[in-house]
Amino acid sequence: MDLSVAIGSLRLANPLIAASGCFGYGIEYSDVVDLSTLGGVAVKGLFLAPREGHLPPRIVETPSGMLNAIGLQGIGVRRFIAEKLPDLRDRRAIVIVNICGTTLDEYVELARILSDAEGVAALELNISCPNIKEGGITFGCSLTETHSVVSAVRRVTKLPVIPKLTPNVTDVASFAKAAEEAGADAVSLVNTFLAMAIDVETRRPRLSNIVGGLSGPAIRPIAVRMVYECRQAVRLPIIGMGGIATAGDVLEFMIAGATAVQVGTASFVDPFLWRTLLDGIRAYMTRHGIARLNELTGSLDTTREEQAWISS
Amino acid sequence: MPVDVDATVMSNTRLSDDYCVIALEASEIAALTQPGQFVMVKATRGLDPLLRRPFSIFEVIREASGTPTGISLLNKRIGTGTRLLYEVEAGARIACLGPLGRPFEPIEPPMKAWMVAGGVGLAPFLTLAESLRARGTRSTLFYGARTANDLYYVDRFERLGVDVVCSTEDGTRGVRSLITRPLDEALDDLGDDESVKLYVCGPTRMMQAVARIAASHGRACDVSLEQVMGCGLGGCYSCVVLARDDGGVPHYVRSCIDGPVFDARRIVWEGLTH
Numbered sequence: 001m002d003l004s005v006a007i008g009s010l011r012l013a014n015p016l017i018a019a020s021g022c023f024g025y026g027i028e029y030s031d032v033v034d035l036s037t038l039g040g041v042a043v044k045g046l047f048l049a050p051r052e053g054h055l056p057p058r059i060v061e062t063p064s065g066m067l068n069a070i071g072l073q074g075i076g077v078r079r080f081i082a083e084k085l086p087d088l089r090d091r092r093a094i095v096i097v098n099i100c101g102t103t104l105d106e107y108v109e110l111a112r113i114l115s116d117a118e119g120v121a122a123l124e125l126n127i128s129c130p131n132i133k134e135g136g137i138t139f140g141c142s143l144t145e146t147h148s149v150v151s152a153v154r155r156v157t158k159l160p161v162i163p164k165l166t167p168n169v170t171d172v173a174s175f176a177k178a179a180e181e182a183g184a185d186a187v188s189l190v191n192t193f194l195a196m197a198i199d200v201e202t203r204r205p206r207l208s209n210i211v212g213g214l215s216g217p218a219i220r221p222i223a224v225r226m227v228y229e230c231r232q233a234v235r236l237p238i239i240g241m242g243g244i245a246t247a248g249d250v251l252e253f254m255i256a257g258a259t260a261v262q263v264g265t266a267s268f269v270d271p272f273l274w275r276t277l278l279d280g281i282r283a284y285m286t287r288h289g290i291a292r293l294n295e296l297t298g299s300l301d302t303t304r305e306e307q308a309w310i311s312s
Numbered sequence: 313m314p315v316d317v318d319a320t321v322m323s324n325t326r327l328s329d330d331y332c333v334i335a336l337e338a339s340e341i342a343a344l345t346q347p348g349q350f351v352m353v354k355a356t357r358g359l360d361p362l363l364r365r366p367f368s369i370f371e372v373i374r375e376a377s378g379t380p381t382g383i384s385l386l387n388k389r390i391g392t393g394t395r396l397l398y399e400v401e402a403g404a405r406i407a408c409l410g411p412l413g414r415p416f417e418p419i420e421p422p423m424k425a426w427m428v429a430g431g432v433g434l435a436p437f438l439t440l441a442e443s444l445r446a447r448g449t450r451s452t453l454f455y456g457a458r459t460a461n462d463l464y465y466v467d468r469f470e471r472l473g474v475d476v477v478c479s480t481e482d483g484t485r486g487v488r489s490l491i492t493r494p495l496d497e498a499l500d501d502l503g504d505d506e507s508v509k510l511y512v513c514g515p516t517r518m519m520q521a522v523a524r525i526a527a528s529h530g531r532a533c534d535v536s537l538e539q540v541m542g543c544g545l546g547g548c549y550s551c552v553v554l555a556r557d558d559g560g561v562p563h564y565v566r567s568c569i570d571g572p573v574f575d576a577r578r579i580v581w582e583g584l585t586h
Binding site: 021023031058271 | 313314316359364409547552553563584
């Protein structure tokens with residue numbers, strides 16, 4: 001039974017990637033999961049410099065979901081390379097580094113620095129964080145800027161380049177297309193949905209940042225639809241995400257068109273879920289006689305049954 | 313290394329309309345528990361509420377032989393999750409991940425330990441009291457609540473050899489004041505040759521006041537901070553508190569893995585919203 005998948009030149013042992021922003025730098029979870037058994041680990045979004053992030057409260061729960069406005073707190077790329085990367089390397093993790101800049105030059109600089117570091121498997125371009133004012137999502141909401149940042153990073157690195165797309169646009173497929181034309185190796189989607197919650201007693205927003213990003217099972221059907229739309233628009237591998245919590249959810253994204261998936265919010269609830277997901281995927285493959293999991297990608301059957309009962 | 317236990321509820325003892333103590337069969341967690349640590353508890357099998365909630369480990373439950381068999385949680389009905397837990401019945405199962413977090417460091421004699429608890433902030437102190445007793449460290453519990461009916465487990469602490477000083481806001485038990493007043497007076501009365509360390513857990517403004525009092529008397533003080541947590545493992549950066557580093561520069565640190573216990577001098581209290 002072959003669970004491996006390919007994202008461009010990057011071969012993953014299985015399609016399960018820990019989602020950026022939901023798994024710290026990976027080391028935090030090394031007590032509960034053998035990092036080498038994951039398809040990959042997308043580490044918390046890094047800027048060039050350390051950042052403190054937003055004032056608390058930073059999260060609030062909503063039905064079947066949660067809003068966050070962490071504000072990309074982080075240690076910066078140099079400390080990451082010095083303090084975290086060697087440990088991740090020792091643990092044989094496939095490390096996907098999520099990078100975020102306020103300007104195009106910062107993305108390029110981050111890509112250069114990380115291309116020289118040993119143990120980085122791919123770069124995920126965070127052009128979709130809804131929680132910071134400068135940079136990030138402003139690139140991800142403009143087709144021309146998406147194209148420029150992807151092509152600029154493409155020029156300075158041999159690493160697979162994976163822009164992470166925002167769902168907070170009218171037509172996400174056109175952004176996948178822009179990324180493909182600019183030389184991306186894959187796209188990952190979706191980041192969180194811009195959202196809001198209010199305490200009606202105090203009339204105050206529940207997040208200090210007022211708005212935040214919605215994740216969790218609540219968003220899954222919209223994310224599946226967006227992966228499906230992107231599958232129609234581009235030939236690039238797609239890394240799908242948004243509310244995945246069960247093996248069935250993983251398979252749903254793959255059938256819709258994803259080659260691999262990321263799991264975030266659900267790993268907060270069950271940090272041991274990776275094994276359960278893999279077991280569930282294997283059971284499905286056995287049940288359906290599937291030898292290679294990658295056959296499933298984009299296998300959605302949309303043929304219609306002949307409506308014989310109408311004509312008869 | 314934390315373990316995730318699908319724990320059977322052995323009992324749910326309602327102490328009042330708001331408070332209950334839930335005993336859980338969780339020998340693996342019980343065996344690893346150090347004083348002041350917490351567990352992440354899933355109040356429902358469903359998706360609403362979605363996330364687990366942090367709870368101090370209130371008691372380590374042991375057989376007569378001393379073998380740990382479970383833990384208990386002190387629960388106060390406040391929101392959706394705590395309301396569901398208040399209503400849980402014996403025999404139900406609750407996912408429980410732990411033990412987590414940086415524990416209290418119990419001091420050794422001749423130093424004395426003064427625990428200061430407000431309301432549900434009593435929760436981390438039974439495990440600490442047991443640990444202090446095992447070391448032969450003399451301990452006192454300063455315990456404040458709104459009214460006498462909100463003071464729980466006082467006799468239990470006394471049986472562990474803890475001196476208990478109570479205060480209530482309405483004067484129905486102990487002195488009529490916030491707990492900070494008897495604490496302040498006791499610190500005034502303490503000789504210069506006597507050394508004491510304070511351990512505090514309760515409402516944020518109470519902990520801030522105790523930290524200030526401890527500092528003014530030049531006494532060491534650890535606080536146990538409870539923040540809204542997403543994961544409990546350091547993954548999400550939700551539960552941050554503003555704490556000074558060795559150079560005195562404040563940074564957001566994760567209360568789940570850098571805490572929940574902090575040296576009170578590190579905390580920038582104005583940075584805590586509740």
